[in-house]
Amino acid sequence: MTEYLYEKDLRGMKYRILTGPFQDNAVSKISEHFGINKQEFRKILIENFDMSFLENIHARYQVWESDQNSYDKISKELYSKLLTEYLPLIEKADMNSVIDDVKYSIENGTSADEAIMKGKAHIREMILV
Amino acid sequence: MKKTVDVSLPIGPVHPCFKEPARIKCSTAGEHVLSAEIELGYVKKGIERIMRGRPWQEVMFLAERICGICSVIHNMVFIESVERISDIKVPKRAAYLRVIVNELDRIQSHLLANYSYCYTIEHETLAMYLLNLRETAMDQIELITGARVTCAYIIPGGVRFDLSKESEKSLLGALEKIEKDLIRYNRMFESGPLISLRSRDVGILSKEDVKESHAVGPTARASGINIDQRTNHPTYQDLGFKPIVRDSCDNYGRIMIRFDEVFQSIELIRKCLEKMPDGLIRGGGEVGAGETTWIGEAPRGELTYRVRTDEYGRIIDIAIQTPSIMNIEACGHYMLKGVDSAADVTATFISSDPCIACNER
Numbered sequence: 001m002t003e004y005l006y007e008k009d010l011r012g013m014k015y016r017i018l019t020g021p022f023q024d025n026a027v028s029k030i031s032e033h034f035g036i037n038k039q040e041f042r043k044i045l046i047e048n049f050d051m052s053f054l055e056n057i058h059a060r061y062q063v064w065e066s067d068q069n070s071y072d073k074i075s076k077e078l079y080s081k082l083l084t085e086y087l088p089l090i091e092k093a094d095m096n097s098v099i100d101d102v103k104y105s106i107e108n109g110t111s112a113d114e115a116i117m118k119g120k121a122h123i124r125e126m127i128l129v
Numbered sequence: 130m131k132k133t134v135d136v137s138l139p140i141g142p143v144h145p146c147f148k149e150p151a152r153i154k155c156s157t158a159g160e161h162v163l164s165a166e167i168e169l170g171y172v173k174k175g176i177e178r179i180m181r182g183r184p185w186q187e188v189m190f191l192a193e194r195i196c197g198i199c200s201v202i203h204n205m206v207f208i209e210s211v212e213r214i215s216d217i218k219v220p221k222r223a224a225y226l227r228v229i230v231n232e233l234d235r236i237q238s239h240l241l242a243n244y245s246y247c248y249t250i251e252h253e254t255l256a257m258y259l260l261n262l263r264e265t266a267m268d269q270i271e272l273i274t275g276a277r278v279t280c281a282y283i284i285p286g287g288v289r290f291d292l293s294k295e296s297e298k299s300l301l302g303a304l305e306k307i308e309k310d311l312i313r314y315n316r317m318f319e320s321g322p323l324i325s326l327r328s329r330d331v332g333i334l335s336k337e338d339v340k341e342s343h344a345v346g347p348t349a350r351a352s353g354i355n356i357d358q359r360t361n362h363p364t365y366q367d368l369g370f371k372p373i374v375r376d377s378c379d380n381y382g383r384i385m386i387r388f389d390e391v392f393q394s395i396e397l398i399r400k401c402l403e404k405m406p407d408g409l410i411r412g413g414g415e416v417g418a419g420e421t422t423w424i425g426e427a428p429r430g431e432l433t434y435r436v437r438t439d440e441y442g443r444i445i446d447i448a449i450q451t452p453s454i455m456n457i458e459a460c461g462h463y464m465l466k467g468v469d470s471a472a473d474v475t476a477t478f479i480s481s482d483p484c485i486a487c488n489e490r
Binding site: 008010013016020021022025050051052053055056058059060062063085086 | 166167168169170173175177340341342343435446447448449450454455457458461462488
């Protein structure tokens with residue numbers, strides 16, 4: 001967005017929202033899962049979303065969590081729905097290519113756990129870019 | 130979020146249509162709204178941190194000060210959380226009295242929400258009628274609890290005051306007046322051609338959007354989602370409560386469902402008065418250590434309290450998720466997206482009944 005004179009720096013307020021008890025819980029779980037530094041992840045969220053979205057992170061995370069049974073193991077482990085729809089940090093096409101890579105690795109003899117680990121590392125890179 | 134647009138149109142934080150300060154930043158192409166961001170933080174209280182370390186006797190007063198429009202439900206959900214932690218039983222009469230006051234609070238909140246909407250679309254006559262009618266409900270809250278807004282009526286193990294026979298008569302009379310007047314106002318809203326122009330098919334929130342953003346309360350129920358926490362509440366189950374659902378997904382549906390729910394609340398109060406037994410309004414009990422998550426249905430939707438107390442009843446940890454958090458986000462990112470005119474932005478925002486005080490708890 002263009003820098004306007006009357007636009008305030010919202011980082012402080014956004015940070016306060018993210019350190020709220022419910023929001024902090026969701027942020028911790030996601031950052032732990034992908035091995036991202038929590039502060040680093042907060043910074044990414046602050047840069048990408050507006051204040052009302054950050055307030056709602058916990059509710060969105062809950063909805064995704066309650067819907068977990070409808071996904072296959074790879075999608076579940078890679079948080080595919082969460083990161084493309086509920087917390088859109090990654091494009092759907094990019095996520096699908098990661099899922100395809102993981103499936104391809106498994107078909108070619110790599111163990112499922114190892115392939116998923118690689119997929120998670122790939123997603124971590126995408127988030128941190 | 131970051132894209133070049135024709136105009137970035139800021140609305141608020143101080144705006145004639147807003148009851149509380151919030152800023153909507155719309156990206157527009159001509160009149161058409163492409164997307165919107167909502168900027169909050171003008172009245173942040175940080176009340177969860179203020180509550181931490183204080184005894185429940187102080188926190189119950191703080192809890193109802195989160196919101197000035199739906200204070201009763203904050204009081205109710207916090208006290209019910211504490212009761213669940215300490216296994217405190219509530220006498221039947223007190224449980225019904227809680228529902229009566231909670232439903233009166235819902236009536237006044239819905240009438241205020243619909244007043245705001247009518248005022249926003251410039252139907253000031255209907256708006257003033259509704260605001261005047263709201264006073265009837267407020268008077269009844271004052272009659273029963275002794276205060277209009279922060280009444281602290283609900284306490285662990287019961288309620289503060291009983292309902293006398295005279296007050297019961299006055300309450301029934303007030304309900305009759307609200308019902309009679311509201312039938313007329315409802316018809317005015319339903320059949321007004323200009324109201325239709327400004328409301329039907331404006332601010333669409335689809336079922337999928339509701340699920341994604343976890344919108345709650347009348348905002349979700351107007352989009353065909355059958356979600357109401359009152360169905361999980363023992364007293365409401367006794368009353369045979371069933372949620373009202375509409376599926377128009379637009380501003381019109383969101384306002385109409387609030388009218389429907391006011392009629393429903395009137396019926397619920399009448400049922401309570403019929404079924405309410407004589408007896409105690411306060412049992413005993415002492416607040417102890419424990420942790421619980423308890424959800425209630427506020428006028429705007431589901432209200433969650435996660436409370437942890439120590440053996441002296443002090444609050445070690447508390448987390449509050451208010452319904453406006455979800456509804457304001459759903460409004461900003463789904464309803465306002467693609468609105469045809471910047472004039473509809475405020476109307477759509479108000480139709481989701483945003484409570485900034487709750488959001489900025």
